[in-house]
Amino acid sequence: MTRDVQAVLQRRLRPGATTPLAVGFSGGGDSLALLRLTLDWAELRGRPVLALTVDHGLNPASAGWTADALAKARALGAQAQALHWIGDKPSTGVQAAARAARHALLAAAAREAGACVLLLGHTADDRLEAARMRAEGSTTSDPRQWAPSPVWPEGRGVFVLRPLLEARRQALREWLSQRGETWLEDPANDDARFARARARAALAGEDPAVPPLAPDPAPPAAFEGEHALRLPREAPAAQVAAACLCAAGAATPPRGERLERLVARLRSGEAFTATLAGARIVAGEAGALFVREAGEGRRSGLSPLVLAAGETGVWDGRYEITAGAQPITVRPLGGLAGRLPADETQALKGFPAAVRPVLPAAVDAVGMVSSPILAEAGTIGARVLIRERFEAATGLIDQEPAT
Numbered sequence: 001m002t003r004d005v006q007a008v009l010q011r012r013l014r015p016g017a018t019t020p021l022a023v024g025f026s027g028g029g030d031s032l033a034l035l036r037l038t039l040d041w042a043e044l045r046g047r048p049v050l051a052l053t054v055d056h057g058l059n060p061a062s063a064g065w066t067a068d069a070l071a072k073a074r075a076l077g078a079q080a081q082a083l084h085w086i087g088d089k090p091s092t093g094v095q096a097a098a099r100a101a102r103h104a105l106l107a108a109a110a111r112e113a114g115a116c117v118l119l120l121g122h123t124a125d126d127r128l129e130a131a132r133m134r135a136e137g138s139t140t141s142d143p144r145q146w147a148p149s150p151v152w153p154e155g156r157g158v159f160v161l162r163p164l165l166e167a168r169r170q171a172l173r174e175w176l177s178q179r180g181e182t183w184l185e186d187p188a189n190d191d192a193r194f195a196r197a198r199a200r201a202a203l204a205g206e207d208p209a210v211p212p213l214a215p216d217p218a219p220p221a222a223f224e225g226e227h228a229l230r231l232p233r234e235a236p237a238a239q240v241a242a243a244c245l246c247a248a249g250a251a252t253p254p255r256g257e258r259l260e261r262l263v264a265r266l267r268s269g270e271a272f273t274a275t276l277a278g279a280r281i282v283a284g285e286a287g288a289l290f291v292r293e294a295g296e297g298r299r300s301g302l303s304p305l306v307l308a309a310g311e312t313g314v315w316d317g318r319y320e321i322t323a324g325a326q327p328i329t330v331r332p333l334g335g336l337a338g339r340l341p342a343d344e345t346q347a348l349k350g351f352p353a354a355v356r357p358v359l360p361a362a363v364d365a366v367g368m369v370s371s372p373i374l375a376e377a378g379t380i381g382a383r384v385l386i387r388e389r390f391e392a393a394t395g396l397i398d399q400e401p402a403t
């Protein structure tokens with residue numbers, strides 16, 4: 001078991017990297033085994049390990065659990081940090097809300113620490129439980145060994161690695177016990193109100209075979225683009241969904257019937273323009289172009305982003321912008337293009353017409369307009385997130401990238 005886990009780490013992590021590895025450490029047995037195995041691997045390679053523990057604040061004892069987890073991680077030789085889910089907790093669907101908040105906190109903390117890989121301790125048993133839940137009608141997905149962080153924009157540049165997906169929970173616990181370890185049992189695991197706990201209980205008396213891991217997705221054969229994406233019309237549905245997601249800067253990809261209809265239209269060869277999930281799709285002979293839908297006013301994404309001097313933020317899920325010495329407001333260029341300086345107006349001509357209005361424009365305190373994408377040597381920093389997000393979403397990046 002330990003050798004298999006080390007092989008996964010070896011396959012996915014970049015040799016020679018010195019950035020920290022982030023580990024989601026709940027204090028439970030699975031993530032304690034993960035933390036120890038990661039530390040064993042990282043120590044030999046001189047890499048720091050940062051254990052991140054989320055306190056959901058849902059149980060009066062959680063502050064104590066979190067303090068114990070931090071102390072444990074530090075005693076094992078990791079750095080450790082607590083993260084707190086603050087704010088209102090919904091009265092229904094609290095587990096799903098907690099999961100979303102946890103992923104966002106973990107991804108943001110990993111990124112801030114300079115880590116681009118976040119390790120999570122999902123096991124073969126989690127996969128069996130998810131399969132059981134799906135058989136009963138749930139949409140729980142099969143956890144993947146390597147995937148981009150599911151939260152956006154907090155998870156930009158962060159990948160989730162699950163090296164324990166082929167290990168059984170029992171084997172991990174025996175391995176820990178042999179090393180004299182003890183761990184926390186989360187009472188929510190046995191709470192029959194939760195579908196996950198019911199699936200776990202149902203599987204307890206069985207000895208099901210663990211299905212093989214789903215292979216990584218086959219990466220796109222061809223695509224191009226930076227501010228918009230172009231795919232061949234016959235691209236598989238998952239890539240079409242990813243192109244909509246990344247071009248639109250949205251949080252969740254389109255699914256179901258509307259996606260199927262778009263894929264069928266692309267295959268049919270007709271020339272058309274459609275919109276889906278914040279993306280405009282222009283299909284013609286040269287393939288399908290995916291660009292942010294400029295007229296999509298319902299989503300809050302196109303709303304302005306106010307940045308203080310030197311502050312960094314993500315505008316519209318597509319551009320990471322860093323203000324210079326002046327505070328700025330980032331808005332869509334559409335409607336402001338007439339106020340650009342002459343050199344930027346010239347540069348704008350090099351962009352497809354559909355892209356121009358959805359480029360970012362920065363407006364300063366006295367109303368001067370400049371686009372960090374068009375300015376040759378401006379003081380405002382801009383990173384385009386569209387292409388790298390698409391590469392991560394479609395399996396083109398299947399191991400820790402260089403930073």
Ligand SMILES: Nc1ncnc2c1ncn2[C@@H]1O[C@H](COP(=O)(O)OP(=O)(O)OP(=O)(O)O)[C@@H](O)[C@H]1O
Pocket residue numbers: 023024025026030031034052053054055056099102119120121122126143
């Ligand atoms: N409170 C927490 N703090 C830090 N990491 C956590 C915490 N809870 C869970 N994790 C991480 O997530 C892994 C999976 O835990 P768990 O199965 O509870 O998560 P989940 O989000 O419910 O799973 P899924 O993604 O399948 O819904 C753990 O092994 C651990 O790495």
